[in-house]
Amino acid sequence: MAIQKKHGKGRLDKFYYLAKEKGYRARAAFKLIQLNKKYSFLQNSRCLIDLCAAPGSWLQVAAETMPVNSLIVGVDLAPIKPIPRTITFQDDITTDRCRATIRGHLKTWKADTVVHDGAPNVGTAWVQDSFSQNDLVLSSMKLATEFLVPGGTFVTKVFRSRDSSKLEWIFKQLFTKVEQTKPPSSRNVSAETFYVCRGYKAPKHLDPKFLDPKYAFAEVADAAPNNEAKVFNPEQKKRKRDGYAEGDYTQFHDAPASEFIQTSDPIAMLGSLNKLSFEQEHGGNGDLALAALEKMPETTREVRDCCADLKVLGRKEFKLLLRWRLKVREKFGFSAKAKKAAAEAEAQAQAQEDEEVASVASMDEEMQLQEDLQKMRERNNKATKKDRRKENEKKQKEIVRMQMHMTTPMEIGMEQEGPNSESAMFQLRAADKAGALRQIARGKMHSILPAEAEKQEEEQNEEDSEDEAEDELERDLDGMYQRYQERREDRDTKLRAKKARREHKDEDGEFAGFSDQEGQSSEDEVAPDEDSDSDSEDEDDTAGGSLLTDLDTSAQPKGGLTRRAATFFDQDIFKGIDGLEDAEDDEEEAEMQRDSGVDVADDSAVIPTKPNKTEQDSNDKVSGESVEGETSDEEDQDTGALDSEDEGKSFEVVKAKPSPWEDAEAEVPLRNGRPDIDIITAEAMTLAHSLATGQKTKHDLADDTFNKYSLRDVDGLPEWFLDDEGKHSRPHRPISAAAASAIKEKLRALNARPIKKVREAKARKQLRAVNRLEKMRKKSALLADSEDVSEKDKAAQISRIMARAKKGGGKKGQRQEVKVVVARGGNRGRKGRPGGVKGKYKMVDARLKKDARAEKRLKKAGKR
Numbered sequence: 001m002a003i004q005k006k007h008g009k010g011r012l013d014k015f016y017y018l019a020k021e022k023g024y025r026a027r028a029a030f031k032l033i034q035l036n037k038k039y040s041f042l043q044n045s046r047c048l049i050d051l052c053a054a055p056g057s058w059l060q061v062a063a064e065t066m067p068v069n070s071l072i073v074g075v076d077l078a079p080i081k082p083i084p085r086t087i088t089f090q091d092d093i094t095t096d097r098c099r100a101t102i103r104g105h106l107k108t109w110k111a112d113t114v115v116h117d118g119a120p121n122v123g124t125a126w127v128q129d130s131f132s133q134n135d136l137v138l139s140s141m142k143l144a145t146e147f148l149v150p151g152g153t154f155v156t157k158v159f160r161s162r163d164s165s166k167l168e169w170i171f172k173q174l175f176t177k178v179e180q181t182k183p184p185s186s187r188n189v190s191a192e193t194f195y196v197c198r199g200y201k202a203p204k205h206l207d208p209k210f211l212d213p214k215y216a217f218a219e220v221a222d223a224a225p226n227n228e229a230k231v232f233n234p235e236q237k238k239r240k241r242d243g244y245a246e247g248d249y250t251q252f253h254d255a256p257a258s259e260f261i262q263t264s265d266p267i268a269m270l271g272s273l274n275k276l277s278f279e280q281e282h283g284g285n286g287d288l289a290l291a292a293l294e295k296m297p298e299t300t301r302e303v304r305d306c307c308a309d310l311k312v313l314g315r316k317e318f319k320l321l322l323r324w325r326l327k328v329r330e331k332f333g334f335s336a337k338a339k340k341a342a343a344e345a346e347a348q349a350q351a352q353e354d355e356e357v358a359s360v361a362s363m364d365e366e367m368q369l370q371e372d373l374q375k376m377r378e379r380n381n382k383a384t385k386k387d388r389r390k391e392n393e394k395k396q397k398e399i400v401r402m403q404m405h406m407t408t409p410m411e412i413g414m415e416q417e418g419p420n421s422e423s424a425m426f427q428l429r430a431a432d433k434a435g436a437l438r439q440i441a442r443g444k445m446h447s448i449l450p451a452e453a454e455k456q457e458e459e460q461n462e463e464d465s466e467d468e469a470e471d472e473l474e475r476d477l478d479g480m481y482q483r484y485q486e487r488r489e490d491r492d493t494k495l496r497a498k499k500a501r502r503e504h505k506d507e508d509g510e511f512a513g514f515s516d517q518e519g520q521s522s523e524d525e526v527a528p529d530e531d532s533d534s535d536s537e538d539e540d541d542t543a544g545g546s547l548l549t550d551l552d553t554s555a556q557p558k559g560g561l562t563r564r565a566a567t568f569f570d571q572d573i574f575k576g577i578d579g580l581e582d583a584e585d586d587e588e589e590a591e592m593q594r595d596s597g598v599d600v601a602d603d604s605a606v607i608p609t610k611p612n613k614t615e616q617d618s619n620d621k622v623s624g625e626s627v628e629g630e631t632s633d634e635e636d637q638d639t640g641a642l643d644s645e646d647e648g649k650s651f652e653v654v655k656a657k658p659s660p661w662e663d664a665e666a667e668v669p670l671r672n673g674r675p676d677i678d679i680i681t682a683e684a685m686t687l688a689h690s691l692a693t694g695q696k697t698k699h700d701l702a703d704d705t706f707n708k709y710s711l712r713d714v715d716g717l718p719e720w721f722l723d724d725e726g727k728h729s730r731p732h733r734p735i736s737a738a739a740a741s742a743i744k745e746k747l748r749a750l751n752a753r754p755i756k757k758v759r760e761a762k763a764r765k766q767l768r769a770v771n772r773l774e775k776m777r778k779k780s781a782l783l784a785d786s787e788d789v790s791e792k793d794k795a796a797q798i799s800r801i802m803a804r805a806k807k808g809g810g811k812k813g814q815r816q817e818v819k820v821v822v823a824r825g826g827n828r829g830r831k832g833r834p835g836g837v838k839g840k841y842k843m844v845d846a847r848l849k850k851d852a853r854a855e856k857r858l859k860k861a862g863k864r
């Protein structure tokens, strides 16, 4: 494409010379001539207003073309030299004063034509230019609406931009015929175009907002995105192009471990760094804290390993590092506790000195020995009591859970050491002898062996203070871990996505089997947490009334099944399933052979039976919803039995995750009224594909959710364990090659770009530096070889060259070439620098060329 130069002699095209020849003040005259040739509006006009008329070439054309005695008024910010048969004045067309002046000149007349060729003081950014140009067009339009006669013509220049279509819409509301054209004299490189609006409708009332740029150019909200369409054409996510921090061009960050010890915000460091290093800078021994840290016994191998890669820390490692920090801080005397202890010791010493307390005479040796022995005994007692208390607490909890029917079949094998075992403290026989059997049956666990309970309480009080400190540390660590996770989520898109999946329970989240959230909810809904143990005991006297019955029943094999199997099939989920009894009989033999009873894998083979009504009812019950009225009579009996007698003699089923389709409205977040789903895993993509192609149905998906993972009891399990479990213990979903490659592509595009850009930028910089150096070397060599220059001058010149090279090279005042870039393809609508363009650039409208060609084509066709 031949590029027209817009500066220097390049500007002087044929219209320039023509204008000179004909005596027009500007080549712009030909634009009006050509527009009028096409639309013939000047010949029929008796009154014309030229807005932005300087230097006045349009006025000249109007004066030539319009009938004699026509009224022609021109206004511009710049002064206009007088033109025969025209009235001109200097003013800003956006002001009321200008409007009043025009009114004064027109008196009772109305204008047949209003022309506007205004251009604001261009030269700033393109977007600003086009906006102020459009603003000026609106101002001229406002004047036109005031002075135009009904049926009148308005001609205006518009720069093609985002807002030009909005202007066109406005024109179309006010005129019967609106045409856009670009006269041949208008330069191709210019984005200007002309609108010729004919047949002014002259509405009686015009809302001022109509011509107010604030409203006229207001952004319309984007249409709702079609997320479904993304399934097979995953869109490339827009990245935040904030760029790198100044001087920081890597994604790897490390800091000395001593800094981590000293910092007041360890979480921030763990969240943002990749490594805590123990190496001294430049191999020296400058950082004494670091050297000390390395030699400390607290700095174990595990700690070092954790510090080596902070990005892979789990909850356990995270805690380990924070504990290590606390210990080291204490040793270094940084911790508040250590400081407090030091201050207390000092104060005590001071007080002792002040009060001059007589020192206690030393005891004789035997007394000393006795005392030591006593202390040792006490310590031992304390330790054994603590262990016993913990053991008791654990057992107590286990029993409460059983009373509440919280245990799942998976725990059946774990009860050897539980309440039924020989060694169990709460053995029923022993309890019966003590006459507390009925109390146990009523669930009053705390009233059994009151003396022992009291004793325990005393012990507990003693150790409470110790535990409190430990608990506090634990709570702090939990809080810190939480914040650490949040920070990681902030930085890590993958983690964020994972969390979002978990929260929204979209299709991928559904695969997770169980998540910590789920665990949480099940805990909330079903199991009392550790703190609420006592509450549940107090609250429900009768709830666990069947403890004795429960255990007795479970002790006897039912229907030939082992106790564990019988307990398992006692669950609500199996109630009302026809033929299960037979199946049980059939399986009896095999069941008997299994020495370990029901194993998880075998359970899953039974569980995926389609969820029937009873199962759903029990699920509803678990989630706290009332099922009354929804069940049939028969089922009412079942559930009634559950409610009244023992709220289910068997184990309750933890509700499987509802599929996103079950309660899509509640679970799937909406954006502009549509589900906001972004597929980011190959599994989800495969699933979406199989759904879209009909290979899978909604019901298949619902079935899939009932698996061995969905019925896990996560009650009481620590969060870090669930975190870890959630990563590995989940169903494996099939992945199709196409889906995997689509996701891979998406991720590759996301990952590769910034690194590529950095590399390119570095390479460019390097190349420039090498070129500069080479240039400098050549120049210096030439200078050194020349004989007419004195040594002093040579030295001065060489140092000048070097100084210039240091600055960045290039002669002062050397003009950079402006590259003309056509706004097409990727460059269309781009606000910033177009890709692959260095130095100065100028964007030009791609459509101009097309328009010109189309016009030529039409002309040719017309000739034929």
Ligand SMILES: C[S@@+](CC[C@H](N)C(=O)[O-])C[C@H]1O[C@@H](n2cnc3c(N)ncnc32)[C@H](O)[C@@H]1O
Pocket (backbone or CB within 6 Å): 025, 026, 028, 029, 051, 052, 053, 054, 055, 056, 057, 058, 059, 075, 076, 077, 078, 091, 092, 093, 094, 117, 118, 119, 120, 121, 136
């Ligand atoms: C391209 S020139 C007009 C050329 C004119 N049509 C001719 O034929 O000679 C654009 C003019 O718009 C004027 N202009 C820009 N903003 C204006 C404003 N707010 N009020 C009046 N004139 C303005 C500038 O002073 C400049 O003279």
